Amino acid sequence: MSQETKPEVLVADGPVRLELHAGGVAHLRLNRPESANGLNVELLRALHEAVLRIHGDGRVRAVLLTGEGKNFCAGGDVHTFLSKGEALPDYIRVATSLLQLAASALIRLNPPVVSAVHGFAAGGGGMGLVCSSDFIVAGESTRFLAGATRVAMVPDAGVSVTLTQLVGFRRAMEILMLNPVITAAEAKEMGLVTRVVPDAQLLDEAWSLARQLAAGAPAALANTKRLLWNGIGQGVEAAMPQENHAQAFLSGTADAREGLAAVIDKRAPRFTGR
Template sequence: MTENANVDAQTHPDEGPVLLEWRDDGVALVHLNRPESANGMDLELLRALHAVLMRVHGDGRIRAVLITGEGKNFCAGGDVHTFLSKGEALPDYIRVVTSTLQAVASLMIRLNPPVVTAVQGYAAGGGGMGLVCSSDFVVAAASAKFLAGATRVAMVPDAGVSVTLTQLVGLRKATEILMLNPVIGATEALSMGLVSRVVADDRLHDEALALAQQLAQGAPAALANTKRLLWSGVGKSVEQAMPEENHAQAMLSGTADAREGLAAVIEKRAPRFTGR
C-alpha cells in the first residue's frame, strides 16, 4: 500500500481485475490487475474498470486519478487468447468488449478530476493505446513502448483512438502509427506529443503520483472546466467516431484474417493474411 493511503476494504478488494485505492490527499489510484496476461483486456476487466471509474465519478472528494498497471506491462491491449477462443462467436463478443472499452474511454474524458496514466513496459492495442489517448497526462518510464497493433490483427483502432491519436500527434503521424504499427519508444512518444513526460524506470510511480498530487491541490472546478473545454475542442467528437469504430471492429473480427492475426500474436510469428 502507498504511504498515507486511506484504504477502504470494500472499495479496494485484495483481488480482482481492477483495484481501487482511495488516498487522504484526494488522489484515487486505479490499478489494472491482470499482470499474468500483461493486463490484457477482456470483458471482465473492462466492466470492472468502468465500475471503478463510475465510483470515482460519483465521489466529489476525488481531485485526481492515477491509472497504473500491475506487473511488467501497463496494458498489452485486448486479451488475444480470449478473443481467439471465441471462434465464430467473436464478432458478438467484440461488439460488447468494444462498446465497454469505449464507455471507459468516454468516462475518462468526462471525469471532472484530471486523469494521469503511468506507463511501463508496453501500452498496446485498443486497450493500452486507448487508455493513453484518453488520459489528460501520461507519464512514461524511459523503457516504455507504444504500439497501436489493431491492423496487425486485421482489425481497426477503437476507444476513440482514430480521433484522439490524430489530435495528439497529427494526421500524418497517426496514419503511420495506425497502419504500419511501429513500436514507439518513450523518447519518440514524448517528441510527438503522445506522452507528457518521460522519467527513469525506477521513478515512474513516484513521479506519476507527484503529478497527480500536484493536480489534486489545484482548484477542482477550474481544472474540471478547463479539461472539458480542451476535450470539447476536438473537431469531431470521440462519441461520433466510436459507433463507426464499433461497427467496423465487430465486422472485421469475424474474418479469417482476424483469427489469423490473433493466432500469429500468440504464436509469435508473422501473420499470413488471405483477404478472407
C-alpha cells in the first residue's frame, strides 16, 4: 500500500477493526489471525456492527475487506462450535443469524465492497463473505472451499443463492456437495473472483481498485450496485431463514459433531446418519 495520510481509526481493537482512509476508503479487517479468522459470535457481532457503522458514515465511498494473518477466513470456528456440546444448535442459530445480517448488510451497502482474499476462504464465513462482496481480488495461491456438508451442515450467508448466480447451478451443486478445494485460477475461470494477482501484489491491487471505485460517481455506483443485486436480492433474503433453520437443526446431530471433530483431528469423518 502506498504512503498516505494517517487513517482515522473507527474501531481500534477487537475481532474486527475499521479505519477510514483518505479518499473515502473504509478498511474493514477481520482480526482473529490465531484462529484463521474463524467466525464466532463475538467476531460476527463486531462485523455486523462495523458494517452498520460504514452504512451510517457518508464519507465512505468504497470498502476494502481483508483478513489478518495467513488466511482471509477459514469459516466457522470449529473449536468453539465443538466445545458447545448439546448447546451447539442454540449457538449456531445465533451465529448464523449474525452472519446473515452481516452478509445482507454488505450486499445492501451503498459503497462497493472489494475483498482482498489470501490463504483460505472457506466455509460459510469465507465463501459467504466472498459471495457477498462486489469485487474479489485473490492472490494466486488462494484456495476456496465450501466445506459445510463436509461437517454435516449446510451453506449459509445466502450462499445457496449467491454462489449459484456466480458460477451456475451445476457447478454450485458440485462445489457445495463435493467440497473440492478450488484454486484461484479455477475461481477466476468460473466467475467466483474478479481478478487473480501475484500474492506479493494482492494488497496493492486491491487498494488500487478500492481507490478507483472511491473516485467514481458515488450515487451512480450505488444505484448500479443496487440494480445488479436486486435481481437476486429477494432470493437471497428468502433463502436465509431456511438456511438458518437447517443449520440449527443439523448442528444438533451426531454427524455434525463427528464432522467438526474430524476437521480438528485432520481425518476423514465417519458419518452414521444420526
